[in-house]
Amino acid sequence: MIYLDNSATTYPKPQSVQSAVTSAMRTSANPGRSGHRMSLAAAETIYSARRTAARFFGMENEEKVIFTPNCTTSLNMAVKGLLQSGDHVVVSSLEHNAVMRPLERMKNQGISYTKAEVFAGNDDKTVDSFRHAMNGLTKMIVCTHASNVWGIRLPIERLCALAHAYGLLFIVDAAQSAGVIPIDMHEGYDAVCIAGHKGLYGPMGTGIMLLSENMTMKTIIEGGTGSNSFSLEQPEDLPDRFESGTPNFPGIAGLKKGIEFVESRTPEKIAAHEFRLIRYLYRKLEKLPKIKLYTPMPDERYFVPVLSFNADGHDSEEIAAILNKNGIAVRAGLHCAPNAHEAMGTLEYGAVRISPSVFTSMNDMDRLAYILSRLS
């Protein structure tokens, strides 16, 4: 199978990740609960993973690295933990349902939101759009770093500065960017929510929430942490406060190796490889009369290496099915981001998304373009 669905989850995982997961399954006990060697060894591995993530994202304090089951959980924790009745939120026009559904549900708690239009390739207009979407009740900007459908990249450094200039919180959904765009917490983000199994090449079922040095928030999940158990109140200390329940130890062990894999290659080099592939494909597809592309040629400054398209006369899912029969894995439909499709006018039929990884080759792009060129 030619796997081009890496925005859903990267495949294959590096050998080091697979080995770490297998090893953890064979040897692990519950970390942070007991005092025996097996439990302490597992706790040391998790602590080491926390340090690896902290180093990778420019953090001094590894306790601010919170492991979660996925990016959606991280976003729910940040959004629900920080907002209260009467608050207004600004989001982008390209948000995933991981942001939109919590906000929509919180409308009945008196939370409101405004969508700011994103202008691909024009950061000034995008920042202005966010500024105009703010009002006197705005508490937070929460936005994607890069659209999971169109690859359009948002200027989060500037949006963070904008938010802080007005005393607002700034939360980043980095599901599609972590691993291909360097993220440095020194920029001042209040929280960054990350998928462990995409650009960081970790196992599915892993996510991270990075918190700024002084960030505090309510919990949305409480329970056993292996610490301060006499008290019925959730501990204040991090990371325990936000890590109730037994963690996904094999997943976190694998995620550590995944981050090290990306670190060793560097996000910049990985992105350069994937952009070469995407631009090569773009040049081929723009010559095919049936293929409709929606964005300009992807440029590192304004995009991540993701490309979505449609083919005249075909539903996006039909194209994905044809490609599947020809041994190519892609994702079609709405990608859990109806807003992003609405912004581009593809809400009715969705689109076909191509997302390469470090393991994708030019031959894979040639094969895809060849199959698409034969569409009737």
Added chain:
Amino acid sequence: MGIPAIMVSSVTYALRGQKILRSFGIKSEIERTARRANEKSCSYSIVVNQDKTDEAEKILIKHGIKVIGRTERLGEK
């Protein structure tokens, strides 16, 4: 008197404390804290050579580790 142990509130603090002490050339071990020693229970303790406990505790506090008290090493009585 058993061997003294420095109590911290979580395994993450214990592991970070161990790393800090290592950078000062102080070897340590981590173990669960005796229930009797800590009413809040379920904490971890850092054990160092007996004559370095005071020095280790000062280093830990100086580096932001929340020390919640002293106890004695488990299984030493």
